[in-house]
Amino acid sequence: GAGVSQSPSNKVTEKGKDVELRCDPISGHTALYWYRQSLGQGLEFLIYFQGNSAPDKSGLPSDRFSAERTGGSVSTLTIQRTQQEDSAVYLCASSLGGGQGATSYGYTFGSGTRLTVV
């Protein structure tokens, strides 16, 4: 596609429910990232996928969070038993390659999914 596509754009869920957030990266981009931005905060790294390498999950805040990337393309971020502190904008980004090249020239971000847990 022309850009990074995320769905849904907005999600309101009840505390304790599970949610799935989807990301379609730019075609041909091998690296994919998830970040989140809580209210009044900067973007916080969650997870990084690069090709067939093991993902860097070091940013996931708890074991309620998981992500997968199928076929090296679409990624799904799953939050189980959502809590109010999970409310944030979840941003997906992709880049042609990973590593320093990606950070040197910047990732391409999607518009995000605004998650509200009530």
Add this chain to the structure above:
Amino acid sequence: DQQVKQNSPSLSVQEGRISILNCDYTNSMFDYFLWYKKYPAEGPTFLISISSIKDKNEDGRFTVFLNKSAKHLSLHIVPSQPGDSAVYFCAASDSGGSNYKLTFGKGTLLTVNP
């Protein structure tokens, strides 16, 4: 522990004047710095970057200055235009570590008044 700090939540300038956005960092391992611009309901877009081997990088109306000894960088926009009104994020990476990972500041909301 905030490793990238943007201490001004907001900045307002007149069209045609200079906008200066500031950023400080604490992690001495950071050696690559980027600025992103974000409009409401959109994802951040990459604006300009600088490596720690340089102290200045210019791209059109945008210039980033890096002062390594002070662990400080700034983004200058000259002349400022109303379309520059957005949130600006400073970000940093460590090329010797997880070099794909960016650490972001909280952002500065720039408003350029016509």
